[in-house]
Amino acid sequence: MDRFLFLLVLCVFTINFSLAELPEDRPQGMEKPRVFISTDLGGDDEDDMQTMVRYLIYADMFETEAIVASPPKAGRKEDIVRIINIYEKDYNYLKTWSWYPTPESLRNVTKQGASGTGAPGAGKNTEGSDYLITRAQVDDPRPLWVITWGSLTDVAQAIYDEPTIKSKIRLYSIGSWNTRMDQAARDYIASEHKDELWWIENDVTFRGMYQTGDLSGNYSNTTFVNKLVAPYGNLGAFYKSLKAGVLKEGDSPSMLYILSPLLGFAGDVDDPTAESWGGQFRLTDATNHYQDLTTENASDNSKSKQTVSKWRKEFADHFANRMKWTETTNPDALPDTTTVPDTCYTSDQLDSYDTCDVISVHYKGQNINNNRDLQFFREHFGFMFSKDGKFYDFKGRKTSEE
Ligand SMILES: [Ca+2]
Secondary structure (H helix, E strand, O other): OOHHHHHHOOOOOOOOOOOOOOOHHHHHOOOEEEEEEEOOOOOOOOOHHHHHHHHHHHHHHOOEEEEEOOOOOOOHHHHHHHHHHHHHHHHHHHOOOOOOOOOHHHHHHHOOOOOOOOOOOOOOOOHHHHHHHHHHHOOOOOOOEEEEEOOOOHHHHHHOHHHHHHOOEEEEEEEHHHHHHHHHHHHHHHHHHHOOOOOEOOOOOHHHHOOOOOOOOOOOHHHHHHHOOOOOHHHHHHHHOOOHHHOOOOOOOOHHHHHHHHHHHHOOOOOOOOOOOOOEEEEEEOOOOEEEEOOOOOOOOHHHHHHHOOHHHHHEEEEEEEHHHHOOOOHHOOOOOOOOOOOOOOOOOOOOOOOOOOOEEEEEEEEOOHHHHHHHHHHHHHHOOOEEOOOOOOOOHHHHHH
8 A cells, every 4th residue: 555545545534543542551461562582683694683783773673671791702781782872872863753763771680691501500690580580470461472592591590599480481593503502501401491491492583684585685685785784873883793684693583573463463462383584483382482384404594594484574674764864854754654454444354444534543642744754654553543532543443442
C-alpha cells in the first residue's frame, strides 16, 4: 500500500489517539520488551560492535535493562561505554524521532561480567551476574529477554547462584564459537537447567545475517555498509570502521527476533518455531529448548541460515531507513517504506469503520499527519488505536476492552 492510499484509508476512520490514553492501560503485550544484553564486545570480534550499533539505532524499541561485558576474551565495560558515547553524538537527532533512552541511562546499566571463562561456582559471581539476578527478580509481568552475544559464563553463574530466575528469563544465545570458548558454562545450563529454561540456542542460523539469500546490489555485505550505513551519523562512520567495512553481525538475530513481530509483521516471540527475522527453530526434547533446524556441522546447513536471510530485504531496508535518523529531523527523510500491510483496516476486521466520519489522530496534543509520526505509531503501538471502547492492534484485531 503506498502512502497516498494509506492516508486515504486512514481518512475513513476516527482514531482518537493520545499519549495520555495509552501507556497506562496499554494492553498486555504492547509494552516495550525488557532486554538484558551479555556481550563480548571489545573482545575478539568486532561484529558485536556492529550489532551494538544496530541495537542502539533501535534502542527506542527496548527497555534496556543491562549491557554486560562478558567473556570469552578481553571485552570490558569501557568498550561498551565507548560505543554509547558515540551514540550520544547522534542522540540529539535520534530523540526527535522517537523515545530513545538517554546515553546516561545506558551507561548506568552497563556492568562488568566475568573476565574469564569456566563453569559457575560458589563465590564466582560478578557485578554482571549479580545484576542479572536483580533484574530478573523485579516484579514485572514481562519476561526478561537475555540475549547473549558471547559466552554463557555470566548467565550460567546467575542461574547457579539463583536458580529461581529461570522462570523469569527468556534466553536467546548465539552459540557456535561462543559456546566452544566456554563449553563448561553452556553444558552446565544444558545439563542442570534445560528443562525449566526458555532457551533459543542458535548455533548456525545466525549466519544468515551475512550468508545465503540475496546478497546482490545494495544487499551485499560491503555495499550495504558503504552506501546505506556509513554515510549516516557518528554511528554510521563507526560501523564503517569495523571489520574493514564488511557487515557480519552474527549476533543480531537475537535482537531481530524480538523486533520482528513489532516491525516486520513476522513471527511470534512466544513461538520460536514460527518464521521470524530472528530465525526459525525446532523444539528439542526439553520443554522450551529450541535449536537450529539443521545442526551446525550438517553437510548443508543453509536451510537454517535461510530462515534469517529470507528476511534480509525487510530488516536491511528498515535499518537503512533508521540510519538516516542519526542526522536529520526532517520527516521527509522517511519515505514510502512507511507502509502497513494491506490487511490493515479492512471492513471485516473493523466492524463499524464506515460509520466514522471524522479523522483525528492526536498525539501530545498535535495532529498526526506526517510519515514520521505515523511510523512512530506503527513501531511503538503497532498502530493500535481505540474505538468505541475497544482497543485494536495494527491488524485490526481487537485486543482488549477499555
Ligand atoms: Ca560476539
